[in-house]
Structure formats: C-alpha cells, structure tokens
Amino acid sequence: MKDLQAQIVSPPAEYSVRLVNGTTSCSGTVEVFYKGKWLGLCPGWWSMRETKVVCRELDCGNPVAESRPLVKEGRGGVRLESSCNGHESTLRQCVTKTYTCEGGYYHHVICSESVRLVDGAGLCSGRVEVKSNQSWASVCEADFDRQDAEVVCGEIGCGAPAALQGGLYGEGEGQTWDKEFQCKGKESLLLDCDTSDRENNTCLPGNAVGLTCS
Numbered sequence: 578m579k580d581l582q583a584q585i586v587s588p589p590a591e592y593s594v595r596l597v598n599g600t601t602s603c604s605g606t607v608e609v610f611y612k613g614k615w616l617g618l619c620p621g622w623w624s625m626r627e628t629k630v631v632c633r634e635l636d637c638g639n640p641v642a643e644s645r646p647l648v649k650e651g652r653g654g655v656r657l658e659s660s661c662n663g664h665e666s667t668l669r670q671c672v673t674k675t676y677t678c679e680g681g682y683y684h685h686v687i688c689s690e691s692v693r694l695v696d697g698a699g700l701c702s703g704r705v706e707v708k709s710n711q712s713w714a715s716v717c718e719a720d721f722d723r724q725d726a727e728v729v730c731g732e733i734g735c736g737a738p739a740a741l742q743g744g745l746y747g748e749g750e751g752q753t754w755d756k757e758f759q760c761k762g763k764e765s766l767l768l769d770c771d772t773s774d775r776e777n778n779t780c781l782p783g784n785a786v787g788l789t790c791s
Contacts, residue, residue, distance in 0.1 A: 588613065592657075592669035594631050596686060603637035603690035606683050609655050609668070611675060617654040617683035621676075625700065626663035628686050634667045637688035638708065639700055641734045654678045689733050692767045694788060696746045701735035701790040704746040707754050707767065715749025716758075717780035718742070724762035725770065726788050732766055735790035745787025753780045 589610040597615075599605025607618040628640045656678045661671035693713070697703025705721065706713040726738035760770035 590669060592667075592672050594634055594668050596631075596635065596688075599685075599687070601690055603632070603635060603688040604686065606685050607631060608683075609657065611655045616677075617652065619654040619656040619678040620682055620684065621656040621678075622658040623684060624661075626661045627657075627659055627668065627671075629663045629700065630661050630665045630668050630671065631686055632688035633665075635688065636708075636711075637690050638693035639689045639733045641687045641689050641732070654681075654683060692729055692732055694729075694733065694746075694790075697787075697789070700733070701730070702740075702746070702788065704749060704785055704787050705729060706749065709752075709754065712751060713749075714752045714754040715780075715785040716754045717775070718744075718784045718786040719780070720754065720757040720775055721786045722758075722760075725758040725760045725767065726790075727762040728760045728764045728767050728770060729788060730790035733790070737791050738788060739791045740789035741786065743786055744783040745789070747785070747787075748782060749785045753785070 591610060593610040595608050595615065596603065596605035597608055608615045609618055625640060632638060632640050656676045657672050658674040659671045660673050665671050691708045693706050694703030695706055705716045707716060723738055723741060726741050730736060730738050755775055756772035757775050758767065758770050758772055760767070764770050
C-alpha cells in the first residue's frame with residue numbers, strides 16, 4: 578500500500594508550462610496546465626518577456642527565438658494576459674487573466690538550453706553562465722575570449738560581440754566553470770567548442786565574464 582501511495586504523482590500547479598514536439602527538451606510548442614489539462618497557448622497577450630520567463634521556469638537558459646505560431650488542428654487552447662516583466666521565476670507569478678480559445682495556432686519557443694546571459698539590460702547582455710550537471714556556473718574572464726563570445730552571441734540569436742569584460746554584470750552566486758573555452762568562432766553551440774583544463778584553479782572576484790552582444 579505504501580509503495581502504491583509513493584507512486585501517486587501530484588498534478589502540476591495551475592499555469593505550469595512545458596514545451597512539446599520540439600527538437601530538444603528546451604524547444605517546442607508552449608503548453609499551459611489549466612483546469613486539469615495541458616492546453617496549447619494561443620496567440621494574444623504574449624511577448625519576449627513571457628518567453629524569457631518560460632525558458633527560466635524550465636531551467637533552459639535564454640530565449641533564442643520565438644517563431645510564428647504553429648498550426649495545431651483539432652483541440653482547444655488557452656490565451657493568457659500577463660503582467661510579466663521578464664524577471665519572474667514562473668509564468669504563474671504574472672498571469673492576470675485566462676481565456677479559452679479554439680484550436681488552430683500555438684506559440685513555439687526555442688531556448689538556448691546550455692548557456693545564458695543574466696543580470697543584463699536585455700536578452701543580449703549579461704553575465705555568461707553555462708549549464709553544468711543541472712546547475713548554472715559563471716565563466717572566468719581568463720577562460721573566455723572574443724571567439725567564444727561570437728559563439729555565445731550567435732547561439733542566443735543576438736548580433737556580434739560589442740563588449741567583453743570581467744565583472745561587467747556582477748559576480749555569480751554559484752559555482753565557476755572549471756574549463757577554458759577554445760572556440761574557433763564558427764561553432765553553433767558553446768558546448769560544442771573544445772575546452773582545456775584551466776591553468777589556475779581559482780577565479781578571482783570581479784572576473785566573472787560579462788558580455789554584450791549587438
């Protein structure tokens with residue numbers, strides 16, 4: 578009996594989100610859990626601010642792109658109004674109104690999954706953090722150069738690097754990435770780049786690299 582009880586899974590919280598039918602766990606059609614069902618998210622009150630919150634809630638880094646809504650026939654959906662500013666941890670923190678809608682078009686989101694820029698002024702600036710073993714780590718300035726920056730800016734859908742400096746967007750609160758990146762500048766993903774062991778095992782305060790993409 579205890580084993581059966583342990584297997585009972587609680588339903589998701591109202592307004593939880595997930596991405597389905599994508600190429601990775603961090604891309605796909607947005608679905609919202611509403612009144613006991615997962616429903617596609619219809620077009621409407623939606624911007625890059627909400628997209629940023631969805632990527633953060635799913636621990637998937639920064640938004641890379643928000644494509645046109647996909648065609649999905651034959652099922653109902655949900656349309657949300659929100660007051661999101663882009664800094665919330667979950668979408669349900671900023672949903673203000675909900676409407677049902679007929680099936681048809683649904684939002685599709687792509688998140689960067691393994692790299693993000695945090696504490697910046699927008700999606701294309703901030704402190705560089707890399708996902709490692711299910712947690713995020715800042716990168717030391719000495720381990721990161723312009724070619725690495727070109728890969729990051731491209732991965733998150735931004736323009737060329739405009740500024741690269743240690744401490745530019747504050748210090749990371751967690752761990753520091755322990756490898757030196759050796760990108761050639763043409764890779765699609767930062768984690769596709771070669772790495773080498775860092776010569777110095779410590780990253781001094783003020784050296785967490787910050788990046789601004791154009």
